[in-house]
Amino acid sequence: MNVIVVDYGAGNTRSVRAALTTLGHTSEVSADPLLIADAPYVVLPGVGAARQAMEHLNDTGAAEALRARVAANQPVLGICLGMQLALEASQEDGGVKGLGIVEGFVVRLDAPRIPRLGWAEVEPWATSFYFAHSYVAESPRSVATSEGVCAAIEKGSFLGVQFHPEKSGGAGLAFLDRCLSLA
DSSP states (O other): OEEEEEOOSSSOHHHHHHHHHHTTOEEEEEOOHHHHHHOSEEEEOOOSOHHHHHHHHHHHTHHHHHHHHHHTTOOEEEETHHHHHTSSEESGGGOEEOOOSSSOEEEEOOSSSSSEEEEEEEBTTTEEEEEEESEEEEOTTEEEEETTEEEEEEETTEEEESSOGGGSHHHHHHHHHHHHHTO
16 A cells, blocks of 8 residues: 655654555655545654644645545544644644644643653553653543553544654554554
């Protein structure tokens, strides 16, 4: 399957694409609204700044393509910042309006150590994944947590995860494989 990894001018596209290749999928990085609309599967990757990412998504038309894709019940996986961008707004960068695909907001992580880096178990999945974040989702669509913070949100065909499956070894590859098998 060919997977579109959304380009927002930053992000962890190389490691996401490497994980997809390991699973036997082809991929390309693009912000082209037509490619986003027509792809069998789309990944909105993580890493970067919310304001810059949203500006790029809005300027290229990718933001509207992502909204339309989810409205048409076509699968999108948001990873870390990609999950956060799907929400209504973020406190990051002085406040940024998100895609509004999922109800909720992104707030600064309240933890002894920021950023939160390392492996942590996700409940109720009883699996550990790699995390790297300073902000966290607060959403009624939360479906999993890790150490008391939202680890995953889901609404329709959109699934967002705070962790990095592409950096989570075998567990991450198994997670990605399950996601792609639903397309």
